[in-house]
Each structure stands twice: as structure tokens, then as C-alpha cells.
Amino acid sequence: MQSVKSVFSIKDLENLSGIKAHTIRIWEKRYNILEPMRTETNIRFYDIYNLQKLLNITLLHNYGYKISTISKYPAEKIPVLVREIISEKSVKNHAINAFKMAMINFDQSLFITTYNNLLSEKSFREIFNEIFIPLLNEIGLLWQTDTIKPAHEHFISNLILQKLIINTEKVQILEPEKKEKVFVLFLPINEVHELGLMYLNYEISLNGYRSIYLGANIPFEDLKDIAQIFNDIVFVSYMTVSPEKEAVEDYILRIKNEIIKETSSELWLLGKNTEHIYQKINLPGINMFRSLNELITRL
Structure with a gap:
């Protein structure tokens, strides 16, 4: 069974690099920057080498290099130039491309190496916000366009999850400084997007608050039990797929009427x-946020 995707369409290259397929064809025809293979019906397809080369060329092009100039370089010089020009301006795109290659190849070593290189220059908080969030947004689009498979998404998400757990544990070793309120983080039944909630758990702990992370698929009765144990609770939750849109308002009002009271x-x-x-429910104690950063600013 082949577990690594090794053949890519020109549409895959467009999705992964951000360069339009039409532009890629022009670069090929005019500058011979890639070496596509062709099916018996003359349809282009590309291997991993061509994908990696295009990602590197894209970074150089975004950094100001002309395609006409890049095309004259020997193939081995391009990755050397990429390493030389990595700076605050380009490190984000370079890291995201490296993580995408790690994902495509199920390459844990490349993920770890790229992460550790970033960690030598940035805090985990900066890496998550500047690199992982844009990466995860891109991955969602790649999955929707069938450029990658669900296994790719699970692989990279779980590697990010590992780093998140490690860094959360580091800050939770310290005794909470702010004890006036307790944050209880949970996801409703059938809600599957836990990574964002886990990052909020990290931020809440980093800000010196006590957090109780309940995780996914939490029954309503469990929230009632928690409310009997602690006073001044901030319940925090994501609602991306569950409850469904038509049931969200009733779910929120039930928490308000039966738990927060x-x-x-x-x-x-x-x-x-x-x-x-967002504008429909305006009740004391109910707060809705448009982004992670908006909520974090409230802490």
C-alpha cells in the first residue's frame, strides 16, 4: 500500500504553492523551471522533487527574485539560496512550506526539525499564532480541494497537538496566580474541533488562571455538576459543527437558564x-468572540 502521495496534478501545485496553474504553465514554457511528466493523454503530472522545487522558487519569487534569474541557477543552488535568505520576513512562508512537505510525506523528522528551528527564534505562542494557525487554515482548504487526504490532516494536526500538550503542561506546573475565577473548557456532544480549545487552555494557564479542561463530548449534566462545585466560573466552548445552527440558540439559553442563572x-x-x-443574543454573562485573539485579549 502506498502511504505517501508522490504524484501531483498542476492543480495540486497551485493549491500547495499559491501560484496559479496558468502562471506555472508560463514559467514552464518560458523558463523550463519544472520538468513535468505526462500521461498517455498528454496531461501534466509532477513528482515530489518538482513540488519541492516550486515551493522554493515561490519563496524566492516572493522575496524579490525574478523568475528569469531563478531559472538560470543550477538546481542545487535554489535550496541553498532559500536557506541563506531566511529572515523574519520569509521564515513564516518557509516554515509553512516545510510543514506542508512534512505532511505530504508523513515525515515526522522534518516536522520536528522545522519546529525546533523555529523555537530557536520564536516563542511557542508566536509559532502557534504566526505559523500553525495559517498552516491549519491552508490545510483545511487543501483537504476541501482534495489535494490532500484526511490522513494527512490528522497526521499534521496530531503533531501540533503534541507540541500544544507539552507547552501547556510547562505552564500548568506553576501555581495559578489569579484565583478569582475558574475557567472550564469543554466541547458539546459531537463537536470535533478541539485544537483551538486546547490552545485557549494554554493561553488561560499562561495568563495565570486556573483552568479545568473537560475536553470533547461533554454532556449537559456534567456542566451542571461543575457549577455545583465552583463559584465564578467562565465556561469556554467552541461551536463549529455542533450544536447545529438551528439548535445553537436553544443550547446557549439552556446554559444561561439552568447553569449560569x-x-x-x-x-x-x-x-x-x-x-x-452574534448580535441576536444579548444577555448578561453570555459573550461571543469572533476569533481566538479577540478572546485572548479579554483575559
């Missing part, structure tokens, strides 16, 4: 399934 506790929410009621 007239206490000083609050409910903080993110996720696309809250967007359509």
Missing part, C-alpha cells in the same frame, strides 16, 4: 455556528 459565572463562545446569532 443569576450567578457571576459566564459563558464564552467561539465558532462559526455562533456567527449567525
